[in-house]
Amino acid sequence: MPVTPATRPGGRSARVQRSVHDAVRELVDERGREGLTVPMVAARASVTPSTVYRRWGDLHELLADVAVERLRPEAPPKDHGALRDDLHAWAEQFLDEMASPAGRAYIRDALSGDPDGRNAGQCSAYAAQQLKVMLERAAERDEPAPGLEEAMDRVVAPMMYRVLFRPSPLTAEYARSLVDSLLP
Amino acid sequence: MPVTPATRPGGRSARVQRSVHDAVRELVDERGREGLTVPMVAARASVTPSTVYRRWGDLHELLADVAVERLRPEAPPKDHGALRDDLHAWAEQFLDEMASPAGRAYIRDALSGDPDGRNAGQCSAYAAQQLKVMLERAAERDEPAPGLEEAMDRVVAPMMYRVLFRPSPLTAEYARSLVDSLLP
Structure with a gap:
């Protein structure tokens, strides 16, 4: 999108x-x-x-607008030739960015200056769009692939939930394990 | 806890x-x-x-403190005699509360007046504590049960992610489907 x-x-x-x-x-x-x-x-x-x-x-809405712009992906996800590899690399990078101090601050800004939920929805749309590209590539390769909503629930949601709510160390292994539990 | x-x-x-x-x-x-x-x-x-x-x-921290107090569960989850029934009922009620206008506002308050992440961590600890009670009951009944972290990732995280980021209708069926995809 x-x-x-x-x-x-x-x-x-x-x-x-x-x-x-x-x-x-x-x-x-x-x-x-x-x-x-x-x-x-x-x-x-x-x-x-x-x-x-x-x-x-006001300032909150301005900070939210800046945050959403910063959270916009700069390029489509890399094509590694296989869905698992695509998702591993993407999830690792996504978690790394979101869990960084700057990433956490931008997510909070996007959520807090957001009376109508439009900014948060845009953040989610960015992630969905990236996943969609990878899932469509998988379909072109005739790889079995989950649906977009399932991938959002099983890979994106747990990472974002932990970034926001659970002050636990967030590792690349954790990101990869979510992908592995999603794929057959 | x-x-x-x-x-x-x-x-x-x-x-x-x-x-x-x-x-x-x-x-x-x-x-x-x-x-x-x-x-x-x-x-x-x-x-x-x-x-x-x-x-x-300041006011933000006060609002966050009030929000965390409001998000505290009032009682342990009901015992329905089977893990699936316990989790279905709990997830439905949790989603209903969190997705309500008051619930959404409290979650945002808890996140925004939270310089050190303590309030968000407390919200997450409440959910984890409720799940733990249900999983321990399942163990006592010799029912097969997932781990706590898996249940957090597969049931709590998707609901909270959608409440915060995805302006989609959130139904009881959705809550139940997350439980069904978690259990064997």
């Missing part, structure tokens, strides 16, 4: 979005989320605070 | 906790979370704002 940009790419609106997103990322890197304000972001992005309020509502 | 109270039950400290928690719940019921402030909560609870700040830090 292609991401639907809120704006024409290349227009003034896209430039504003890019400079505000960049400003948020720079300020968070420099000084963390604590104490971040819309006027600080606006000053760094060289726009007025009202531009930010008009477009994003 | 018994909840560890932050204070001696029955002391002044416990009375303050109870009246502040009650004040939060009343105010949220009456007017929602938007615009809620610590001074408003303190006034309703007849304590000073500094009492609240000293004990809870």
